[in-house]
Amino acid sequence: MKEALLRTDSSNEAFQGLVKLLDADLAERDGEDTIFYSQFNGISQLKHCIVYSEDGVCLGCGAFKHFDDQSVEVKRMYVNPDKRGKGIASKVLVALETWAQELGYTYCVLETGLRQPEAIALYKKNGYDVTANYPPYEGVENSVCFKKRLVP
Numbered sequence: 676m677k678e679a680l681l682r683t684d685s686s687n688e689a690f691q692g693l694v695k696l697l698d699a700d701l702a703e704r705d706g707e708d709t710i711f712y713s714q715f716n717g718i719s720q721l722k723h724c725i726v727y728s729e730d731g732v733c734l735g736c737g738a739f740k741h742f743d744d745q746s747v748e749v750k751r752m753y754v755n756p757d758k759r760g761k762g763i764a765s766k767v768l769v770a771l772e773t774w775a776q777e778l779g780y781t782y783c784v785l786e787t788g789l790r791q792p793e794a795i796a797l798y799k800k801n802g803y804d805v806t807a808n809y810p811p812y813e814g815v816e817n818s819v820c821f822k823k824r825l826v827p
Contacts, residue, residue: 679728680770685721689733693726697736697753721750723778725770727763734758737767739775742784746822747775749785752794764797776825783825784809788817795819 683690720740727735735754739747749771754763772783785803787794803821812818 677730678766680766681726681728682770682774683724683726685724685738687724687726689726689728690724690736690738693733693736693753693755694751696755697751700753700756723747723771723774724751725767725774727754727767727770735763735767737764737771739771739783742782745780746782746784747771747778747780749783752785752797759793765801768797768801772823772825776827781825783823784820786812786818786820789819790817798823 681687681689685691721738723740724738725736726733735758737752738750740750742748749768752764752767754767775783783803784806785798786808787798789795798821801823803823806820806822807813808815808818808820812820
């Protein structure tokens with residue numbers, strides 16, 4: 676098996692295809708809340724995206740965007756359901772963290788939802804701590820925000 680982690684941007688067709696699957700999954704989980712969340716999940720301006728593949732088949736993705744002078748916000752994390760539990764999401768997350776460090780950032784922040792227990796477990800397993808909900812998620816009961824200091 677040949678693994679690959681491709682650094683790309685949101686114009687990448689494989690990334691776009693995986694994000695469509697992610698959006699369908701989130702729509703099913705979040706129902707009416709999807710409209711609220713979708714306004715923060717556009718991908719047209721993402722310059723830092725990772726696509727994970729095995730033997731040329733794209734199975735997972737993630738991205739980040741500038742959050743503040745010290746932090747990036749992790750976005751659009753997804754792994755095909757039949758490949759979950761095999762460490763792919765952690766590999767994508769570590770690749771994003773490494774890239775952010777190379778660009779001089781010292782923190783990653785992210786938001787996920789209570790209806791995504793797999794995501795919550797992933798972030799906790801990878802050293803993320805629950806933090807106060809940051810804008811625009813302040814006061815949103817379904818949102819869980821995380822923060823991690825990137826240590827070289």
